Amino acid sequence: MRVAAIYDIHANLPALEAVLQEIRQSEVDQIVVGGDVLPGPMPNETIECLLNLDIPVQLIQGNGDRVVLAQMRSTESSEVPEQFREVVRWVARQLHPEHERLLASWPKKCRVEIRGIGEVLFCHATPRNDTEIFTRLTPEDRLLPVFEGVNAPVMVCGHTHMQFDRKIGSIRVLNAGSVGMPFGDPGAYWLLFGPDIQLRHTPYDLAKAAERIRETKYPQAQEFAAGNVLQPPSEEKTLEAFARVELR
Numbered sequence: 704m705r706v707a708a709i710y711d712i713h714a715n716l717p718a719l720e721a722v723l724q725e726i727r728q729s730e731v732d733q734i735v736v737g738g739d740v741l742p743g744p745m746p747n748e749t750i751e752c753l754l755n756l757d758i759p760v761q762l763i764q765g766n767g768d769r770v771v772l773a774q775m776r777s778t779e780s781s782e783v784p785e786q787f788r789e790v791v792r793w794v795a796r797q798l799h800p801e802h803e804r805l806l807a808s809w810p811k812k813c814r815v816e817i818r819g820i821g822e823v824l825f826c827h828a829t830p831r832n833d834t835e836i837f838t839r840l841t842p843e844d845r846l847l848p849v850f851e852g853v854n855a856p857v858m859v860c861g862h863t864h865m866q867f868d869r870k871i872g873s874i875r876v877l878n879a880g881s882v883g884m885p886f887g888d889p890g891a892y893w894l895l896f897g898p899d900i901q902l903r904h905t906p907y908d909l910a911k912a913a914e915r916i917r918e919t920k921y922p923q924a925q926e927f928a929a930g931n932v933l934q935p936p937s938e939e940k941t942l943e944a945f946a947r948v949e950l951r
Contacts (some may be wrong), residue, residue: 704818705897707731708825708879710861713767714743714794715883715932717912718891719752722882722905726758729895734758735815737861737879738765738827741806742787742794744921746771750802764809765827765862766834771795772806782834789922814855819898824855828862836949838942839867839878845950846871859894863945865938866892866902877902884931887938909933 707726712719726734734756740749753760764772770780774795783791811833812826829835829849837846850858850871857875865887866880877900880892889909895901913928921927930936 704733704816705729705731705895706815706817706823707734708737708859708894708896709734709882710737710827710859710879710893711739711765711767711864711881711884712736712743712749713739713881713883713931714741714746714749715891715912715916715927716745716748716752717915718883718905718907718932719749721907722891722893723752723756725903725905726893731758731895732897733815734760735813735825735859736760736762737825737859738763738809738833739767739861740765741767741771742790743883744916744919744924744927746794746797747799747802750798750805761813761815761825762809763813763825763827764806764811764833768806768809769833771798772803775803775806793920793922817896820857820896820900822855823857823859823896824853825859828860830858833862836863836945838863838865838945838949839869840942840946841949843871849950850874850876857900863941865941866894866904868900868902880904885935886941887935889933889935 771794773780774791816822827833859877861879864881867878879894882891891905893903913932916928917924
């Protein structure tokens with residue numbers, strides 16, 4: 704059995720399409736979408752793309768999906784920074800009523816048994832919640848209490864948009880990186896399981912993707928195209944920023 708883990712798409716449809724092409728070439732049996740399908744510039748198209756796949760898909764809910772769902776229910780989340788609230792409102796207005804039920808149905812975690820690897824636990828940020836931040840540099844002693852009680856040899860998370868593969872106690876913990884909003888080199892990041900574990904990076908036509916995004920009515924289309932597709936923030940600077948807000 705081969706499983707693809709794709710996280711933090713953020714409605715970047717061109718990036719998703721590129722990853723799905725590689726997934727099909729890799730003869731994947733199942734896809735786990737690890738949260739934050741939303742928000743982003745092509746919300747309806749991205750959701751429909753995932754729903755119409757001919758490969759079994761398990762979706763879990765990320766904090767981005769959760770705040771969009773709250774907005775659809777006329778509740779503006781106070782955790783969203785002011786500069787991104789317009790984006791969340793816009794995405795919520797684009798979605799259809801059935802999408803509210805869909806987003807609400809996504810669980811916070813899922814488990815998949817993968818031959819040769821064992822049981823893999825998927826969550827969005829940490830086993831405790833969907834917003835905690837840790838990176839490949841976070842000291843292990845801070846993370847041991849967070850992962851205490853995780854009954855799986857392997858765990859996959861996302862949320863911070865940077866891939867890693869590390870041990871926390873006896874658990875192998877991987878970050879899938881981000882399909883649609885990477886921090887580091889441009890492109891789309893994901894994981895492939897079976898029979899081993901591969902950290903994958905998929906290049907795609909960035910200029911064409913940026914053009915498609917700019918053609919949308921997304922409130923921050925220009926910024927997304929420039930700063931999340933063509934020239935994402937560097938991993939070094941992002942690690943420095945996250946060090947100020949990560950688990951203590």
